Amino acid sequence: MNHYLAIAIDIFFGFIVLFTITKVLGRNQFSQITPFDFISSLILGELLGNAVYDPEINIKEVVFAFVLWGILIFTTEMLTQKVKKLRKLLEGEPVIVIHHGQLQYKSLAKSKLDINQLQNLLRQQGFFSIEEVEFAILETNGVISVLPKSQYAPPNTEDLHLELKPVYLPVTLIIDGEVLYDNLTKAGFNEEWLQQQLAKHNIFDYKDVIFAEWRKGKPFFFQKYE
Numbered sequence: 001m002n003h004y005l006a007i008a009i010d011i012f013f014g015f016i017v018l019f020t021i022t023k024v025l026g027r028n029q030f031s032q033i034t035p036f037d038f039i040s041s042l043i044l045g046e047l048l049g050n051a052v053y054d055p056e057i058n059i060k061e062v063v064f065a066f067v068l069w070g071i072l073i074f075t076t077e078m079l080t081q082k083v084k085k086l087r088k089l090l091e092g093e094p095v096i097v098i099h100h101g102q103l104q105y106k107s108l109a110k111s112k113l114d115i116n117q118l119q120n121l122l123r124q125q126g127f128f129s130i131e132e133v134e135f136a137i138l139e140t141n142g143v144i145s146v147l148p149k150s151q152y153a154p155p156n157t158e159d160l161h162l163e164l165k166p167v168y169l170p171v172t173l174i175i176d177g178e179v180l181y182d183n184l185t186k187a188g189f190n191e192e193w194l195q196q197q198l199a200k201h202n203i204f205d206y207k208d209v210i211f212a213e214w215r216k217g218k219p220f221f222f223q224k225y226e
Helices: 002-025 035-053 059-082 084-091 105-110 115-124 181-186 191-199
Strands: 095-099 133-138 144-148 171-175 209-214 221-224
Touching: 095 105, 115 133, 115 144, 171 181, 181 191, 191 209
Parallel strands: none
Antiparallel strands: 095 133, 133 144, 171 209, 209 221
């Protein structure tokens, strides 16, 4: 029983330390994973795994290892922001793989990317033929950014000579039956207004609503639990 309790304590403290470190290091550990970030995540996972399954390692050693690794990563991140050469070494740089509609074979080979993989990445961006692409850039996180040829690009408001209209962000008001009062206040409304909007649709309990949002110039939008 003591053994399981020790594992639970290690996992609990490991979770707290990992969460703290990832919050300090920033969102790029999740949304924009570079090769260096990937290695960093593996090391953190390995540290936690060793702490949980190695009975000879105590919690003080675990915390020390996490904190030390976190300091190293944080220092490296700061250096990459200030030293461009180091940034290129650790994070890599974007590579143009299609230039003016022409495949760049040397760039593809350098990036260890074959034609099939390139087609797969292009399809994920909504382009099913290389012929449609004017420029394609392989980003440091492995995602392809595409600039299509003019004849394949979707028309925009300027192309269609339409009147420009202001753009407003939607404001989420209810999630999982709970009112987000801060958002409601920022939108310039009060709870009475929200109740009136729901009452128009015969809804008198917030718990019946899974999601609701408001956007200027648009009708009040909501969805009930099924």
